[in-house]
Amino acid sequence: MIEANLDDQTGEGLGYVMEQLLTAGAFDVYFTPIQMKKNRPATKLSVLADPQARESLTKLILAETSTVGIRYQTWQRTIMRRHFIEVPTAYGPVHLKVASYDDIEKKTPEYVDCARLAQASGVPLMAVYQAALAAADQVDKED
Amino acid sequence: MIEANLDDQTGEGLGYVMEQLLTAGAFDVYFTPIQMKKNRPATKLSVLADPQARESLTKLILAETSTVGIRYQTWQRTIMRRHFIEVPTAYGPVHLKVASYDDIEKKTPEYVDCARLAQASGVPLMAVYQAALAAADQVDKED
Amino acid sequence: MIEANLDDQTGEGLGYVMEQLLTAGAFDVYFTPIQMKKNRPATKLSVLADPQARESLTKLILAETSTVGIRYQTWQRTIMRRHFIEVPTAYGPVHLKVASYDDIEKKTPEYVDCARLAQASGVPLMAVYQAALAAADQVDKED
Amino acid sequence: MIEANLDDQTGEGLGYVMEQLLTAGAFDVYFTPIQMKKNRPATKLSVLADPQARESLTKLILAETSTVGIRYQTWQRTIMRRHFIEVPTAYGPVHLKVASYDDIEKKTPEYVDCARLAQASGVPLMAVYQAALAAADQVDKED
Amino acid sequence: MIEANLDDQTGEGLGYVMEQLLTAGAFDVYFTPIQMKKNRPATKLSVLADPQARESLTKLILAETSTVGIRYQTWQRTIMRRHFIEVPTAYGPVHLKVASYDDIEKKTPEYVDCARLAQASGVPLMAVYQAALAAADQVDKED
Amino acid sequence: MIEANLDDQTGEGLGYVMEQLLTAGAFDVYFTPIQMKKNRPATKLSVLADPQARESLTKLILAETSTVGIRYQTWQRTIMRRHFIEVPTAYGPVHLKVASYDDIEKKTPEYVDCARLAQASGVPLMAVYQAALAAADQVDKED
Numbered sequence A, B, C, D, E, F: 001m002i003e004a005n006l007d008d009q010t011g012e013g014l015g016y017v018m019e020q021l022l023t024a025g026a027f028d029v030y031f032t033p034i035q036m037k038k039n040r041p042a043t044k045l046s047v048l049a050d051p052q053a054r055e056s057l058t059k060l061i062l063a064e065t066s067t068v069g070i071r072y073q074t075w076q077r078t079i080m081r082r083h084f085i086e087v088p089t090a091y092g093p094v095h096l097k098v099a100s101y102d103d104i105e106k107k108t109p110e111y112v113d114c115a116r117l118a119q120a121s122g123v124p125l126m127a128v129y130q131a132a133l134a135a136a137d138q139v140d141k142e143d
């Protein structure tokens, strides 16, 4: 986890940095609203990344933002095993992410599939999502 | 909409006020984190209520919070028509809220039903929710 | 209520604007963290002010911030009547704000008095605040 | 201003709705983190739009989100007059938005130009932005 | 400290998870509003717990939420020693938490006592809280 | 990094604590809005400080806030080298912070200088800031 507090960067600049960091290989990037001294609303930038990418992402943050200091922490992680299956829906096929850990298994429709089919079919995202969950439920019954 | 900015109330006190306002008939109550002068993190209290309840809720807020002033706004509203249907799932029957407006119709499993069945069956809330959505999808196909 | 959404202003600049607006006569100024398009963390500026100050505060906001547009709303208000009393504490006298509305009356120790006495006496702010509330409680019993 | 409080929508779904609303002609869309009853972290959706687009955007929100109710408010607005000029920089030409109101005039480099040139030149966004501001400063001196 | 970022979970589901985690023995659970990629408002879940409860709480979070990954950090802690005393007030007896560390001692009225007495007596929570603080102040003088 | 979650402290009290911590030598102090159990909006206090100051700042937080527990984490840090240069502007001289790391160098106008000159000259903070950035750009060209 790489973090920096930013009180002299604009929102425009922060949106740009998020995009640059994701392009440069960060696993994930997120912002937290914080409140700094002298009545300054500010933003905490958090970057989850491979330890090997730390130096390059640090340089990107120092170059692209107004901060002069960055901090690091190593967190341990538990990650579920994942594979993908595909289910048919009235709007077209949707991939489901199947995540498992011990005896836990859960299926989540892929957002990009649902969004694409919703726009192609002119229906709400929720309709496609719901259809994909129903198909997932059907798969479970057939197991 | 009734609103007040609170910078000299504790979080404990605010949780209590939310409960009191809901008991006293407010439609909905929500908090927004705000930042006030002198580096004070604060909370904006917003209450959605029937205009006829305004005077009684105002008195409740003035009595229970540290604020000395309250502000009001009237908003226009569009509300979907709603009725409930019941669908069977492997965990027991779940009510679905069916909301409609013009040619839009959407079905949402009732949270309280799903939560109750999840705890009774020892399964995750998501499992019940997903089963209820699948059942809703089945209802749609039979229409 | 005067509002503007700011996504190309720094936190430093926003802290400066808050101070300028309060100096120029705004009743109150507060910030709300918001999230705008293109992944931009941003800040909503809200100013409570006398309607007569609207034009001058508008010009201050347009001059000092990056926004090109400002919006206005008139809210109705209920304000409690207020007067001040003074109570003795072990740390020195503290003013209490006595606010009343209908049959509601509440007493709040003045922050500035408590802060000043806490620093002068080298005790926590809470100690002075608690002593002032205890003195207020005594006043109530003598009523 | 169109608003809805959403406590049974995912972040994924909300990101999708923002995009749909902007495509459908909303002037601006923003999210505010709020806290609803039953310990639910939620999101307030706010849409700034032409009054004539109200009905179509309302239907979009009702179709795409889980809300069953939407509220409306009309705000008055002050908008600065705007035109664009172009200034040369070491990285290429950048448009500046020149906004004016009464005796206030301010120049802001266009984000899209700066972002495009930064990526083409392999320099930080700040470098282009700063060069554009320096060029704007030069324009001012020549006036 | 156990943490997970959630962008495909509803507020309803998150409220449910908080309750489940507290029931399962977490010391504390809190939510932080964050902003993830693709314009998604999201929520960071943080759980403070005994290291021995880590595996069971991890499984609960993986089962009940949409996340596929969880992260962990060990923090050092300083905890004040605590005991409880009881003070009389006009509304009934209230427990005070007396917390001490080195030469610091502070007394806080128990929220549950104050809330119960306030409702039983039909007075604001603040009235009971203030009476309890006044009683605490009296105890201090008698020491 | 020293942290504490505060749900029974007022915003007024938190503003006071920030000031006390900065006076006592903390490098930086910031607040994050969080949501705790029982519908309580709360604030996370974060303090960046020298490890040697940990004990004294801990005591300050325990004395001045309602918390009974504090947690600690050590973060690694990368800090840019910094020196200051001074540039002339139409409003007077402004210091620029020149921060460098590897081949990255960036110049930021000092906020306090800009704020002082803006008020002395009766111009917006942005005008001074922009003039200082233009002067910085000029310095770069002369290198």
Ligand code: NI
Binding pocket: A007, A008, C012, F111
């Ligand atoms: Ni700075």
Ligand code: NI
Binding pocket: A085, A086, A095
């Ligand atoms: Ni496939």
Ligand code: NI
Binding pocket: B007, B008, C111, F012
């Ligand atoms: Ni106050």
Ligand code: NI
Binding pocket: B085, B086, B095
């Ligand atoms: Ni029924």
Ligand code: NI
Binding pocket: A012, C007, C008, D111
């Ligand atoms: Ni812009």
Ligand code: NI
Binding pocket: C085, C086, C095
């Ligand atoms: Ni006096």
Ligand code: NI
Binding pocket: B111, D007, D008, E012
């Ligand atoms: Ni609901």
Ligand code: NI
Binding pocket: D085, D086, D095
């Ligand atoms: Ni052009």
Ligand code: NI
Binding pocket: A111, D012, E007, E008
């Ligand atoms: Ni996802």
Ligand code: NI
Binding pocket: E085, E086, E095
């Ligand atoms: Ni007892």
Ligand code: NI
Binding pocket: B012, E111, F007, F008
């Ligand atoms: Ni407590």
Ligand code: NI
Binding pocket: F085, F086, F095
């Ligand atoms: Ni100098």
